[in-house]
Amino acid sequence: MKRMEVQSIGDVLRLTVQECNMTSRLNELKAIELWKPIVGAHIASRCGRPSVKNGLMTIPVNAGPLRHELTMNRSAIVRLINSQLGKEVIHDIRFTG
Secondary structure, eight states, X not given: OOOOOOOOHHHHHXXXXXXXXXXXXXXXXXXXXXXXXXXXXXXXHTBXXXXXXXXXXXXXXXXXXXXXXXXXXXXXXXXXXXXXXXXXXXXXXXXXX
């Protein structure tokens, strides 16, 4: 086996992620992880686990008043998530009952 030039593990992983077209999915997973720090631990504890598909974040919320309040503030939440990520990953948020 012939030796190639030395590359760091981080560079190899970044290249692999790009070649396998996994960048957008990783950004969606980062957006999910930002949910709790952005809305706070108390609100996040009253909601189910967020999911993201094709830029739409879906979050189960059983309490009607909380769901209404979050729906009224969803554009601000989307802006906060995208600004933390440095790119537009989330286009909209849907709060389900």
